[in-house]
Amino acid sequence: MTPERFRFLTEAYSADLSRWPDNYRSEVAELSSKHFTELRQIMVDAAMLDQLLACYVVAPADPALFNSIMASAPKQQGFLERLFTFKWPNWPSNDTGNTGFNSAKFAGIGLASVIAGAFCVSIFMSSMLSKHTDMANSNTTNSKTEYIDYGQDWTAS
Amino acid sequence: MIEHDPDADLLPRIGRGDQSAIREMVARKLPRLLALAVRMLNDRAEAEDITQETFMRIWKQAPRWQTGKAKFDTWMHRVALNLCYDRLRTRQDHGEDDMPEQIDATKTPEQYLTGLQQRDQVAEALAALPIRQREALVLQYYQEISNAEAAGLMEISIDALESLLSRARRNMRTTLLLRGFERKTHDT
Numbered sequence: 001m002t003p004e005r006f007r008f009l010t011e012a013y014s015a016d017l018s019r020w021p022d023n024y025r026s027e028v029a030e031l032s033s034k035h036f037t038e039l040r041q042i043m044v045d046a047a048m049l050d051q052l053l054a055c056y057v058v059a060p061a062d063p064a065l066f067n068s069i070m071a072s073a074p075k076q077q078g079f080l081e082r083l084f085t086f087k088w089p090n091w092p093s094n095d096t097g098n099t100g101f102n103s104a105k106f107a108g109i110g111l112a113s114v115i116a117g118a119f120c121v122s123i124f125m126s127s128m129l130s131k132h133t134d135m136a137n138s139n140t141t142n143s144k145t146e147y148i149d150y151g152q153d154w155t156a157s
Numbered sequence: 158m159i160e161h162d163p164d165a166d167l168l169p170r171i172g173r174g175d176q177s178a179i180r181e182m183v184a185r186k187l188p189r190l191l192a193l194a195v196r197m198l199n200d201r202a203e204a205e206d207i208t209q210e211t212f213m214r215i216w217k218q219a220p221r222w223q224t225g226k227a228k229f230d231t232w233m234h235r236v237a238l239n240l241c242y243d244r245l246r247t248r249q250d251h252g253e254d255d256m257p258e259q260i261d262a263t264k265t266p267e268q269y270l271t272g273l274q275q276r277d278q279v280a281e282a283l284a285a286l287p288i289r290q291r292e293a294l295v296l297q298y299y300q301e302i303s304n305a306e307a308a309g310l311m312e313i314s315i316d317a318l319e320s321l322l323s324r325a326r327r328n329m330r331t332t333l334l335l336r337g338f339e340r341k342t343h344d345t
Contacts, residue, residue, distance in 0.1 A: 012322035014298065021304050053298060056279040058192040065191075065205055069183050074219070076174040105230045111316050 001027040003035050007042050014053075015046035164229040165222070172220025182215070184303055189230075189300065190237055196295045197241040199284035207244065211237045231306050238292065238310065245288065282332040290325035 006028065013020045017028065031038050164185070170178035178207060190211050194204035214236050222229065289311070296307040297318070308318040 008323055009319070011326050012297075012319040013304075014326075019298075019301075046326075049326055049333075052275070052279055052333055053329070055275040056196065056283065056299075057276065058195045060186075061187050061205075061208075065208065066183060066187060066268065069187065069209055070179065071290055072216065073176075073179040073183075074174040074216050075170065076176065079175050 001031045002041070003031070003038050006031055006035075006039055010042050010046045013049045015043040016050060160228075162224060162228050162230075165224045168219045168222040168224075168229065171216065172222075183212070184217075186212075186230075186233065190233070193234065193237055193300055194241055196280075196283060196299055197238070197291065198244055199280055203244055207237060207240045210240055213251060228306070231302075231310060234296070234300065235310055242288075278333065278336055279329075282336075284331050285332055286325055286328055289323050290328065293321040294325040294329070297322055327331065 001024070002146075007023060009020065017025065019029070164182070165179045167182050171182060187208065189206055190208045194207040194211075195201060198204050200209070211233065215233065218232075283294070286294065292311060293307065296302045296310060297304060302310070304315055304318055308315045311318065311321075313321075
């Protein structure tokens with residue numbers, strides 16, 4: 001690094017070396033051992049501008065602005081919304097840290113499982129009932145009546 | 158892959174409407190966003206509009222945010238800057254002059270200093286900078302964003318950013334010197 005380069009970087013990053021990118025610092029240290037007086041003057045000049053820039057302080061936000069922003073924020077979700085947007089942390093996770101398993105997919109699989117379970121139960125129940133179901137003809141109404149035989153012998157009465 | 162993002166943990170909670178996370182996000186980002194917009198636009202009311210609009214975008218983005226792709230603070234700055242640019246374009250379309258008042262040669266530097274506060278003079282000098290120089294200075298100096306991030310936000314190389322910063326500071330110095338500001342600071 002030359003003193004000219006140092007001047008250019010001081011104009012860019014200010015006289016405060018803590019604001020400079022780390023990769024320049026060792027070069028600056030080396031340069032200052034050879035050109036201390038010159039570098040010092042460059043930094044004094046830049047520091048004056050820093051002092052001026054620091055004058056420009058922005059007043060804090062009004063409470064009204066804060067409240068308005070808070071009012072625009074999303075509201076707490078209900079139970080069902082939380083259920084469908086829940087993300088299982090790190091299961092399975094990928095290199096980018098994203099949860100690789102979409103919560104919507106999880107909810108979909110859960111719903112499909114419930115439907116499949118209900119379907120199996122209905123099949124099972126209907127097969128059980130069909131063993132005890134009979135058809136009978138009514139002489140009075142001439143219509144078909146379906147009844148379930150629970151084991152009692154109705155023909156005997 | 159980015160380094161640890163200090164805001165990432167808040168975003169899923171915000172997406173679920175967690176009020177404590179929302180309050181924390183507003184407390185963290187409101188001063189930064191407002192300062193950015195005020196310094197870019199030199200207009201408090203417009204800056205407050207931009208700040209509110211940026212938060213609306215944050216609320217919308219929070220449940221969909223994917224950690225690792227970008228730093229949240231950088232994304233937020235990009236949103237706010239785009240909104241600032243829209244405002245500045247609207248001003249130009251309506252024939253409003255983005256440049257502040259010109260230097261009045263009839264006033265002595267001392268009159269300038271007594272007539273206006275230091276802060277206002279610096280604000281005017283900043284507003285007088287070409288927009289890209291202003292953006293570079295605001296991001297790097299006031300928002301304290303690293304040079305790599307600022308260059309990324311502005312979609313330029315680090316060399317180009319350094320050049321913009323250098324010209325920005327030289328212009329600020331010239332403007333303020335014309336107003337007798339620096340001499341006064343030096344004297345005091």
